[in-house]
Amino acid sequence: MANFCCGLLTAKREPVPLKSVEVELEVKDHVATVISTLIYENKEDKPLEAVFVFPLPADAAVCHFSAKVGQTHVVAEVKEKQQAREEYDDALSSGQQAFLLEESDQSPDIFRLSVGSLPPGESASIRLEYVTELAVQADDGLRFCLPAVLNPRYQPPGSEGASVQVSSVPASMVPYTLSFSARVSSPRPVWKVESSSSLEPLQYLNPEQTQATVKLAAGHKFDRDVELLIYYKDAHQPSAVVEAGQDSAKPGSLMGEPVVMVSLYPEFPQAVMSSLASCGEFVFLLDRSGSMSCPTSHNKREETRIGSAKDTLLLLLKSLPVGCYFNIYSFGSDFRHIFPKSEEYSEKSMEEALKKVEEMAADMGGTEILQPLKHIYSQPCIPNQPRQLFVFTDGEVCNTKEVINLVKKNAGSHRCFSFGIGEGASSALINGLAKEGGGHADFITGNDRMQPKVMQALRFALQPAVESISVTWDLPKEVSATVLSPPITTIFQGQRSLIYAQLSGKSSEAAEGCVTVKYSLAGHPSQNQLHFSLKPAGDTGLTVHRLAARTLIRSLELEEGLSRGQKDEAVKKKVVDLSVQSGVNSSFTAFIAVNKDNGQSIQGPLVRRDVPTPRSWGFAGFSSYSGSHAQRRPQCAPQVLGSQMALPTMFGALPTPQCAPQVFCGSPMTVYGSMCAPQVSPSPMLCGAANMRFMGAANYQIAEDYYGSIPTARSKEGCLRGRLIKKSLDIFGEAAETPEPQRRRKDPLLQLVSLQKASGCWMLDAALASVLGKTSKEVEKSKPAPVNKEVWATILALMWLHAFKTDAKVEWELLALKAASWLRAQNAPCMTECVAAGNALLGCNVQADALKI
Incomplete structure (x- = not known):
């Protein structure tokens, strides 16, 4: 393996042309715009093709892709995918710089970026922009996730589409940097922003606290997904945003007419929700x-x-x-x-x-x-x-x-x-x-x-199932609405329902519209209604249009997938036309940019460099990317992986881009990314447990020579499960794990829960007393005489939950309701006396009303 003296290195000791990723996030209420800038630099003496496969949010509408090389700025166009691939290949063949961005055929949250013909000593700045809706969490927070980790994707035998394996490394070894900043604005005050990553303090930009900025703290590694939870005061009020159409777009088209985005948060009657x-x-x-x-x-x-x-x-x-x-x-x-x-x-x-x-x-x-x-x-x-x-x-x-x-x-x-x-x-x-x-x-x-x-x-x-859902529009007579979203089939208490609609016709700026969602809840007719102005909002760009286009594209793609057996080319053509018109990605299109102003053609064969993505602990070096442009490239022949051959390991990647079915220690295996699934009954060895293990001392030595050193700290714990031959155990030792049953029982809450009966009651025994922190004698002695043991035990369990586990109430509330229902059915005497005795025993002050008994 050659050594390079410059640039960042992959696990294969190859330079990494991607140097940094800079992400700017702008959140307006519940819609996010993300601008990513990727800086590439070729420090080698040959022209490069850099290939980067990375995750994006599944509902992202990619709407801009461009490249800047020197003083030349090239903006990509959306074209039918095969046409874009051919233009990319043609450009590389003629020595031109080209850039290709495409979505996976099989999974809309994986993208492939190809930077072709980057000359020696040259830099390129790639700009990628997308918009996405933010998901509503159960605690009313809005969740944004910038996915970083791309774990191996298992592709079962016989599934649709081909797969290509892409480079990945342990998250701690990612060779490029990430910077991330966010700006949040809303009609309502921004209450707080939380993250699983370290953040700098939230900075408010105005006295009303409706605008704020936040950044990742210094020293952040690109070793995990970046998740933000955004909380507004008086969150999630119903709203509607009307966005004007694009002047240059074809009249009557989606992009040429106004589009409205309606956000509804239904509230059900408490009487219904309590049952x-x-x-x-x-x-x-x-x-x-x-x-x-x-x-x-x-x-x-x-x-x-x-x-x-x-x-x-x-x-x-x-x-x-x-x-x-x-x-x-x-x-x-x-x-x-x-x-x-x-x-x-x-x-x-x-x-x-x-x-x-x-x-x-x-x-x-x-x-x-x-x-x-x-x-x-x-x-x-x-x-x-x-x-x-x-x-x-x-x-x-x-x-x-x-x-x-x-x-x-x-x-x-x-x-x-x-x-x-x-x-x-x-x-x-x-x-x-x-x-x-x-x-x-x-x-x-x-x-x-x-x-x-x-x-x-x-x-x-x-919750009671919501039935007979319908959406009606009340608009001025000269205006009509064409709904672009799929029909609403489910409504949950407090959860957002989004509706996109294209508005046709002219209206005055003072005109208003109304949308009404009607449904049947527990046999009773209900409705939610929202009045809104038809005047287009300012400074929205084309965000609403792009999100609406993405919603419609996804619906059409699913329709095509369901009718794929009939080769529904009409649906595919409709998706391509809509994608090209709106400039939004789809599974049938790709972004293509060719730099035709770079003067002389680039000479010499291209050297391919796979930019590695971070992966979770313990995964092997290649994950699968379905339907990519690179699937037409040569594949390696079948190999025999035995004691005298190098093999793919959990610490890095094979030196070949894709491997055909292989024979591993005498048993046929098929490799899917980093996973191996047995094709015949295997010999005693690890297989299909998310990664391949070293088999035998010779392989261990080869792997050690290849990687320089073996990072064993997590190799004993991460994803290393399965049946191993003796030599593998000799090399790695047993996985350092605590048996799951023993580990779980250390949690007092789970221990108490495990003792509850299906009916909802608890038994008065030593195990319950232990969770309560008492002896069996203390618990039985405190029991009021007229009350039977099961009733007493159940009251004590409920009181312990209400007194000492209020922070986890959402976890035990349902089983507590079942216990309370069981107690009421017993019609037991002296309940007030029992609660008083329970408070004395447990040293707490729980009111009888709180137990709902």
Whole structure:
């Protein structure tokens, strides 16, 4: 391997032409504009082609791409993807500089940027701009995420589209820098801005505190997603923004006419919200791929993704209503289910499920989510038990669109709630599942706990289903509205519903419009209404138009995906036309810029440099990018990876861009990014556990020679699971892990929850006394004489929750309501006396009214 004396180096000891990434974020209310500037520099003596595959938010509308080389500024155009690729190739062949930006065919949250023919000693500044809506969190915060981590995406055998492997390195080894600043403005005061990364203090720009700026603190490494949570005072009031059309656009087109963006936040009557459903079929789908043994985040390396998911399943199972049905699926390279079909919720079925959850580990290989979903949908729905699907995954799949299409096909039979766990979870997959499944999506990163977010989703699932949703417009007679958004199929209490509509016709600036959303809630007709001015707002640019175009493009792409068997070219043409007209990206188009003013042609063969992206701990060196321009490039021949051959490792990348199926220690394996899925029954070894391990001392030596040194600190803990041959154990030792059951029981809240019965009560025993910090004798002695043991135990458990775990109320509130309901059904005497005795025993002051008994 050659050594270079200049520039940043990859794990392969090659220079990295990307030097820095500068991101400027501008947030206006709940819409974000992001401008990224990427600085490239060629310090080698040959012309380069730099290829950078990176994540973006799934709903981002990329609307500008340009390059500045020397004094020349080149602005890219949006063209049909194949045409753009051919123009790029032609430009490179003729010695011209060219720049190509394209979205993955399979996942809209992955992009590929190619910088072609960068001469020796030359620099290039790439500007990328996109707009996106900010997701509303359960605590009313608005979430912005700048994704940095691109983990390997598992592509199952036989799935649609080809994949190309791209370079990635451990997040701590990313060789370029990141600077990030944000400006926030809103009609309402900015209350606070939080982040999992260190921020400089929030700076207000006016006395009303409606404008503020914030930056990442000095020393930030580009080693994790940058997440901002923005909170406004009096947050999320219904609003409407009308944006004027583009003068130069074709009359009557989307870009040539005004567009309105309506934001509604429905509020349901308290009487309806207080009566949660007591029925339903709850299906939990848990990712058990090898990557789920990774830490949840850099901030909580002692907590694994699988461990957090198992804790959450415990809370969910204890919180389910009596009389419902449930089942638990887990998946990796294949899938399993606890029951052949959903079982009625009872003490017996709950205990059986919990026992099997305790035994679960991240030991099932790849991330093949499509097959378990197909099996779930093949099961007949249970009459009068609405199906609610909860999906827990780190979202590392390549066939994202195929999965989302399947959920959409079955949207009428269920609601889908999805949770992305850890850095690098695919926003396209997580948001797409919930959007097309009529549910709610959330992400668990940084210091987040999974449990409160999932329990909030369970509350949504238990809300009465909103039915018969319709949207009507009341506009001046000379104005009409064409709705661009998909029909609203789901409404949740306090959650935003966005509607985009194109307005045709002329009206006076003083004219007003009104939009009304009508629906049936628990059998009662309800509606939300918003009046708004038709006068276009100032200084919005074309943000609303681009977001509207992106919404319409995504709907059309999904329509094309559902009818792909019929080769729906008409839909594809419509997407391409809309993408080109609006200047917004799609899966069928790409941004292409050719510098035709660089004088003489660039001589000599291009040297390709793959710019590495950061990945979470423990992933191997190549992740998959589906449908990219580079898939036409040569692939390496099959290899035999044995004791005398170098092999891909979790610490870096293969020296070849793509590898065909390989034979690994005698067993055929197929490589998908960094993951290997067994094609035949393998010998005792690690396979399909999110990365390949060194097999034998000779391979260890080769890898050590190749990388210089092996970073073993996390190699024992990150994603290293599976069956190992003896030599591998001799080299690496056992993974330093605490058994999950023992670890979880250290949390007093989870320990108390684990003791609750399916009916909602607790038993008076030594385990309960231990959680309360008392002896069995003390607890029994304090019991009022007329009260039976189960009632006394349940009252004590409720009082302990209200007295000592108020900060986690969202996690235990539902199971506490079930316990209170059980107590009321007992019609037990002396409840006031019991509460007084409980306060004396526990040393607290809980009021009887708080327990709702």
